Amino acid sequence: MNRLTTNNRNKTVWPLVMPTWLVLGVFFLLPLGIVFVVSFAQRGAYGELKPVTDFWQHLSSGEFLANYGRSLDPLYLGIGWRSLWIATVTTGLCLLIGYPVAYYIALLARPHRKNLLLALVVVPFWTSFLIRTYAWMLILRTEGLVNTLLLQAGLIGEPLDLLYNEFAVLVGLVYGELPFMVLPIYAALEKLDRSLLEASTDLGAPPWSTFWRVTVPLTMPGIVAGVVLVFIPSLGQFIVSDLLGGSKSILVGNLIQNQFTVARNKPFGAAISFELMAVVLAMLLAYTWYAKRGGGNREI
Amino acid sequence: MHENSVEVRSVTKRFGEVAAVHEVSLRVRRGEFSALLGPSGCGKTTLLRMIAGFETPTNGRIVIHGEDVTDLPPYRRPTNLVFQHYALFPHLTVAENVAFGLRYKQSAAGDRRSAIQQALALVKLTGLETRRPDQLSGGQKQRVALARALVLEPQVLLLDEPLGALDQKLRREMQVELKALQRQLGITFLFVTHDQEEALTMSDRIAVMNAGRVEQAGAAAEVFERPRTRFVAEFMGAANFFNLDAAPFIVRPEKLDLHLHQPSTKASLEVTICERVYQGINTVWIVESARGERFTVCEQNDRPFADESNFQVGRKAFLCWDAKHQVALTEGSSS
Numbered sequence: 001m002n003r004l005t006t007n008n009r010n011k012t013v014w015p016l017v018m019p020t021w022l023v024l025g026v027f028f029l030l031p032l033g034i035v036f037v038v039s040f041a042q043r044g045a046y047g048e049l050k051p052v053t054d055f056w057q058h059l060s061s062g063e064f065l066a067n068y069g070r071s072l073d074p075l076y077l078g079i080g081w082r083s084l085w086i087a088t089v090t091t092g093l094c095l096l097i098g099y100p101v102a103y104y105i106a107l108l109a110r111p112h113r114k115n116l117l118l119a120l121v122v123v124p125f126w127t128s129f130l131i132r133t134y135a136w137m138l139i140l141r142t143e144g145l146v147n148t149l150l151l152q153a154g155l156i157g158e159p160l161d162l163l164y165n166e167f168a169v170l171v172g173l174v175y176g177e178l179p180f181m182v183l184p185i186y187a188a189l190e191k192l193d194r195s196l197l198e199a200s201t202d203l204g205a206p207p208w209s210t211f212w213r214v215t216v217p218l219t220m221p222g223i224v225a226g227v228v229l230v231f232i233p234s235l236g237q238f239i240v241s242d243l244l245g246g247s248k249s250i251l252v253g254n255l256i257q258n259q260f261t262v263a264r265n266k267p268f269g270a271a272i273s274f275e276l277m278a279v280v281l282a283m284l285l286a287y288t289w290y291a292k293r294g295g296g297n298r299e300i
Numbered sequence: 301m302h303e304n305s306v307e308v309r310s311v312t313k314r315f316g317e318v319a320a321v322h323e324v325s326l327r328v329r330r331g332e333f334s335a336l337l338g339p340s341g342c343g344k345t346t347l348l349r350m351i352a353g354f355e356t357p358t359n360g361r362i363v364i365h366g367e368d369v370t371d372l373p374p375y376r377r378p379t380n381l382v383f384q385h386y387a388l389f390p391h392l393t394v395a396e397n398v399a400f401g402l403r404y405k406q407s408a409a410g411d412r413r414s415a416i417q418q419a420l421a422l423v424k425l426t427g428l429e430t431r432r433p434d435q436l437s438g439g440q441k442q443r444v445a446l447a448r449a450l451v452l453e454p455q456v457l458l459l460d461e462p463l464g465a466l467d468q469k470l471r472r473e474m475q476v477e478l479k480a481l482q483r484q485l486g487i488t489f490l491f492v493t494h495d496q497e498e499a500l501t502m503s504d505r506i507a508v509m510n511a512g513r514v515e516q517a518g519a520a521a522e523v524f525e526r527p528r529t530r531f532v533a534e535f536m537g538a539a540n541f542f543n544l545d546a547a548p549f550i551v552r553p554e555k556l557d558l559h560l561h562q563p564s565t566k567a568s569l570e571v572t573i574c575e576r577v578y579q580g581i582n583t584v585w586i587v588e589s590a591r592g593e594r595f596t597v598c599e600q601n602d603r604p605f606a607d608e609s610n611f612q613v614g615r616k617a618f619l620c621w622d623a624k625h626q627v628a629l630t631e632g633s634s635s
Contacts, residue, residue: 193387195383195385195387196387196389196390198354198374198381198383198387199381199383199387199388199389200389200400201353201354201373201374201375202352202353202354202374202375202379202380202381202449203375203380203400203401203404203448203449203452204375204401204403204404204405204452205375205400205401205404206375209404213400214389217391218390218391
């Protein structure tokens with residue numbers, strides 16, 4: 001079967017790859033391109049796109065950048081910072097909770113229990129995220145599960161304000177994103193050579209020292225992957241802040257959603273979408289640079 | 301000044317129902333090179349790991365230099381272990397690997413640097429400080445593992461099949477080097493191996509283990525020349541079992557001779573020659589007695605070839621030995 005010379009191979013491979021390119025092109029690149037173009041337009045009186053009468057004047061006057069300029073207004077920048085803040089705190093909490101969980105499953109649990117524990121981490125995905133977020137409303141609201149239990153136990157006199165604030169958004173986000181932190185870290189811990197941990201102990205390192213000097217550096221690729229997998233979706237999400245955050249907590253995702261629905265300002269929404277995408281792309285590029293720096297040995 | 305570096309007192313280790321180590325008592329003498337020798341699964345590695353602190357005995361105590369360390373974790377014991385596959389930290393350089401444990405010892409930065417230099421010089425790796433483990437050969441990795449352990453000046457150095465992953469030539473070199481190193485440093489070395497030749501080359505004392513027990517322990521030459529149980533005899537290559545009279549005995553292959561005619565001065569047995577294996581330095585003969593017992597004879601090839609032609613496969617000959625070379629066997633373990 002050595003007919004796969006370079007020339008031959010390209011000819012053979014090309015028709016196999018075409019469907020993927022077609023799908024990507026039509027359903028991904030094309031819509032992206034349309035949104036990109038729309039971001040330079042203006043909305044009309046009834047929410048449609050205002051037709052551009054003078055194309056060159058539209059470009060030279062800088063009018064085509066109107067939406068991008070508007071997005072720099074402190075109001076919108078504030079939303080941007082708040083989104084970054086929420087995403088960062090979510091990622092931090094996921095790391096603080098997720099690492100110990102992954103550590104327990106990989107290194108401390110009995111071998112026959114590992115698969116069960118991993119399944120338990122993944123099982124929530126069998127239910128739609130929307131429904132799970134609604135469930136949190138039932139748990140956190142004034143007459144909800146937590147408040148009812150605490151009131152009945154006599155631990156509080158009045159119900160706590162657990163819903164429609166930043167706290168609820170964080171709960172919903174951390175809950176939803178946690179498996180994405182646990183799984184890459186678990187994978188990295190599984191690959192860890194146990195004898196390295198023994199060697200560290202033998203050389204005089206107490207358990208915490210072994211953790212910081214050996215375990216963490218060697219599982220760093222898993223940690224970074226988990227951070228990327230949690231941070232980026234958190235940045236752009238809108239479901240949790242919509243359902244659990246109330247009117248006070250409007251994030252970038254909600255802003256974009258609003259522009260495309262109630263505010264009927266598709267161009268402005270498009271512009272903000274692209275700004276968000278630019279931020280995410282920059283972070284992904286940073287991650288790729290980090291991964292390459294490891295001499296191409298980062299496998300996760 | 302304790303005479304014994306390591307004392308294992310009636311130690312048992314059970315994994316579930318199975319006893320990997322069964323009531324083993326052992327004394328490793330200070331400043332000596334000792335070996336735990338035995339086939340896979342005999343419990344030698346488990347025993348070593350218990351001395352290092354990675355396993356806790358189910359029963360019994362472990363005492364190192366007079367201190368009962370049974371309940372101490374590895375990082376509080378005066379031992380260091382050289383792992384079978386070296387366990388070098390891949391994210392650290394050679395120098396950082398060697399320096400790893402020094403952080404837990406009180407010493408000035410300058411002392412640390414010179415300690416690292418000395419340790420690397422000891423294992424002949426000066427100049428490789430900035431290399432990473434994946435840039436080293438097997439032999440070099442082994443030396444780094446050694447340096448990393450020795451720089452901490454342990455009271456007992458433990459080695460888990462240290463030469464297993466090396467090729468023949470490198471192995472022999474390292475055997476000699478390790479022996480010299482131990483003599484130079486004067487600290488107690490205890491290593492685990494399944495290779496009896498290696499054990500003999502390096503150690504002063506050997507403990508032969510089988511199925512979780514120590515069958516025989518003593519000076520290397522003693523264990524080699526005078527095995528006391530069937531298992532030890534077989535393991536040390538002396539599986540020539542004679543059941544002529546009441547007390548069974550063995551004679552080592554190199555103490556046996558083949559003659560055409562029955563000599564008057566030596567004990568002898570009539571045998572048929574079954575096989576002849578030329579091994580360069582020696583020739584090994586496999587012979588069979590009338591009762592069907594097989595014996596192995598090992599003779600150095602210093603006789604001219606002309607004589608050999610008399611001993612052909614199928615011919616009868618006389619297996620001869622000096623009575624003083626008979627070693628009586630006792631059944632059961634001894635220490």
